Amino acid sequence: MSQGQPNPWHNGQGRVWPGEWVTSRLGVRVTGDGLADLVGLAVRRNPRRAHLLVSSVLGKHVPTDPRLVYGSGLLLGELVRLRLRGREAGGEQYLPFLANALRGTRGAPRALRDRLREPKGGVDAIVLGYAETATALGHSVADALGGAYYLHSTRRPVPGFAAYGGFEEEHSHATSHLLLPADPAALDRDVPVVLVDDELSTGRTVLNTIRALHAVRPRTRYVLAALVDLRNEVDRARMRDLAAELDVRIDAVCLATGRVELPMGVLDAGRALVEELTARTPEPVPAGVFATSRVDLGWPAGVPDGGRHGFVRDDRRRLEAELPRMALRLAAALTPETARVLVLGFEELMYAPLRVAEALADALPGVAVRYSTTTRSPVLAVDDPGYAIRTRLVFPAHDDPADGPGERYAYNVDAGYDAIVLVVDEAGDTEELATGLLPRLAGLAPVLLATIPKEGP
Template sequence: MTTAIPQHPGPPAAPWTGQWVTDRLGVRLTGSAALPELLGLAVRRNEKRAHLLVSQVLGKHVPQRPSVIHGVGLALGRRVAELLGPAASARAVVLGYAETATALGHSVADGLGAPYLHSTRRAVAGVAPVGGFEEEHSHATSHLLLPADPGFLAGDGPLVLVDDEFSTGTTVLNTIRALHAGHPRARYVVVALVDLRTAADRDRLAAAASELGVRVDLVAAETGGVELPPDILERARELLAAAPAAPALPDGPLAPVLRAVTTWPADLPDGGRHGFTPEHRARLEAFLPGLAAEVAGLLPGPAAGPVTGPGTDPSGVLAADGRRVLVLGFEELMYLPLRLAGALAELLGEERVSFSTTTRSPVLAVDHPGYAIRTRLAFPAHDNPGDGGSTERYAYNVAPGEDPARRFDAIVLVVDEPGDTPALHRGEQALLHQLRRVTDRVVLAVLPSYRPGASRPAPQPQPQPLPLPQPLTGPAFSSYAAEDVRWLLTDLSEVALEAPTEEREEAVQSGGAHYAESLPVEYQPSPEYQELFRQALTASARRMALAVGTVAETLLRERGAGALARPAVPGGGLVLASLARAGTPVGVLIRRWLAFAHGLDTPHYAVSIVRGRGIDPVALRYLAEQHDPAGVVFVDGWTGKGAITRELAEALAGTPFDPELAVLADPGGCVRTYGTRDDFLIPSACLNSTVSGLVSRTVLRADLIGPGDFHGAKYYRDLARADVSEAFLSAVAGHFGAVRAEAEAAAGQLAGQDRTPSWAGWAAVERISAEYGIDSVNLVKPGVGETTRVMLRRVPWRVLARRGAGADLDHIRLLAAQRGVPVEEVDDLPYSCVGLIHPRYSRGATGVDGTAVATEAN
């Protein structure tokens, strides 16, 4: 019996995604004119079979809308129910084939309302197989049957066998013979998307049914055939030998990884490996909306403001620009990720969510519109399968290739616990690492792997975490008021940490010390420099206020309680975490804006991040215990080349925290949330502790900071007479009323723009490094803020100033004159200025131009 299924994904692509193979190997589809809507073609890397029929509706190799994938299986299942009738349907059991048809079989079982089991290639300790069979043409041939109930297949009702295609019928015959020997029954129904058998194959199945004395019915979406030239294996070998190497993945910053933390329902299987009943299905249906909402909360924020209406996400997680999300399943784990994708599509919009799965099948990738497998990610197996198969796995059509329209903005990777191993995370070839190169964000959801008889292992004693320290506040630590900021730091005020700048620079560049292990001697500005600071503050306070307001209003729109559908809490659902110490004055200002403009009492903490060592893990644990991590926003003053932006993303990978950084000025094009991308002077960059609550930069040294301690810092009480921290804040906040309407309008305008980071600053830094013979980009400090830091804390070599830059650089020119550092005016500079640290610094060294390297004595 052949049953046409009306749910196809639409008209075939132009050209057909099998044309490339037809032109080169002579493979042709025959029969139903609808076959090209269901199938494309690709070339296998398999000595037994040269071609691969690539389904457009299976969710394995080609990303597809989850409603299409599940809908085709449901429709097939309903047709089986019509064929069997109510009485026989009530006694039917469905068996799907691993790995490709696990979700299809499960969807057929949904449509039929029957219990479901799929074969598996993963042996499970403590679970004895009740049967197995061979798939002769496959790259991994052995199938195991591991039902939790040994009598799962023992009934006499119809057995429904589901595979993606009937090519020869050999696998079906092997299965029926193996199962019938142990549990004979009168009727079998074979279901597939396409039936491509020859007349001889059909006769062979009919003869086998007659021999066994059983009835075998067939249900397929479409029927037809495949014409193969006699020399196809030889042609395929030549084609594979001549195939070019796969292009490299895009370079640049890695996308962050967020981990979804899910409380999985007790004793609910994660799929059909050990059996899945209609009762399990009902529990899953009730659980899915909550899981989808949790995952949606970790996806990128809106790029064009929240949208409402049919098919949109009421939480505003995705926006009207049509961000695309791929839910990526894991080999046999197809059904539950597919259903998660469907639930996400209900939240975010049908056209925005696609689904596909990783696979064991080795296939040639060709980035051509007439070929079904455009791109390929190859990665080491990460589930320790122990089945003797290949140790390489694949994800197809996930990377965008040459067509940017194929790019996914976020990828939700769903694996089970055996797949969450170091091989998934570590190394440039690891799947997670490669996914981070082809999208903006990766969400990792790890599901507990159900094992019969041990659904929940006995709880093991866990080491108790060290007690958390408490935040420091003013006036005991810092000159800021206690309500302005809580410092997640250890007070090291009584420890001698300062070293002369020359010694610190030599130790850092020689590799003998890390910059965070000591402190520079606090620079005390001359009266002339102090006057420059006052003038700069007067000139730029209004501009600062506008940037503060723009960032605050953007955060409230996109990260506040309404945007993430969290209950309204003080602070609009936001928690500010400024990166100590340059980000702390900015965090205080954003907090004061939210209080001034919206009456919000927003929690604000200062946390330490250290380049090369990451963010303070004890501070993260404190924030996670006190607040919803989804509401924590990390704040800094400005971006240079983006080193801290990258450091933050790396440090927060795999945590529930959002790694997107908010800054006032983003001249490097490194972040999405900013007040401006102009490189203007933020006056707090002109000074050190005396504009930052009298707190030093942060310190991380093993002999001072234990495993349960926050990173450290000093409070310079002796500099109180020079402290201008509150004067700076008051000068900027004094303009809040005048710029409020302008800031709200600016935030609204940014919401409608594409704010994707360009990383133009990083490219400029690499160019400057090459031009000036500097081996390490860490010695190139772009932007007004970073150049100021070079002049105050490091041993500068020279300053590059954009030709025509004005008063924003007055303080730089004064510092350069005081220290004997040349200022070189250049063209084509995306920043106002760039500070260079000499790449071969040592005492008494000379620069590459023969001039003496500036020292602290200058």
């Protein structure tokens, strides 16, 4: 993608929606105004759900302009802020900027981000993001609220941090989530709680969370925030019923609404399709041998790498002040010929790489900077323009996960980059990384490894 085409759905010669392949093979259909601009389709390697909605603005499975990712999250946060201030509508003035960015208009991602980067008025709230896909999205929503406290769930138990609670994500391949706040008192307040996920499919996950949180500390207001809302009327009635049962107000905001239509037998058909194509198509192995080196970002001491244990206003202020300097350090480690850079985050570690990538894009306006992260989620890769996951790298877990060793994945990461910046935390900077993901990335392009220091209790 050129600098003027930040939308991964745009191929520069016409629009190919990366869901057509799944629709033609499995009969899965996406309906709704603007929904196809925000999501494509892929096939899961998961017995409980055949399809995967692949976001064009999340930066998880598809390398994306980081300013589009952050701007979309800030826009969602602005919709939350307006709702908490009693406005049922609002934010429409930003939609043309989002639409232009999705069309691939040059400069539109930055314009979207710039118009939303300054909070429009602080709101005292608790924002909870869901691991792993919504950790940066939730953080972006909290940024838009100004004074909000942010915490995301995690699948990583951490010594020194006691669990506040947990919940189950019913469709996920790895369902154990923990809340590990450094300051549990920050959660024990009757302020609005905003629950952020990339999509609301049925809403069961967020409603289960509300019920669990409310049992520990009753509150009067909750807001569900997602990029896309796919709930049907039965699902929405379930939310209203829970609000009445708990005597609370529950609102929902999103960037687009719609439906995913699933034909009968789609689970069996999806399973058969995965088996057929997996047997027929071997996993590609990157063939290059490029250099790997380390770069010190100069991450500010004491600032958390994200919301795993909580993120407060002072953390946000200090990080904002240091991001330009970190971007310049990173830019100095790139060669003058660099034209395309991928900043790759690591599973739940999404926010820090996103903000670094965004700052790097600002520092190097002539360089196409893209952002995505690795993931636990197993997805079928099909090299077809009508499919959202074109390539995948497979490598072993490298952070000693509590649920044991297993495969991890990086999607749509190819040889089209002049450099790959891999951002990990100390728990992920291991021998397994050095013998697994790093050499696979170095088979595609020179790699710069940036490790963010450990956050203590």
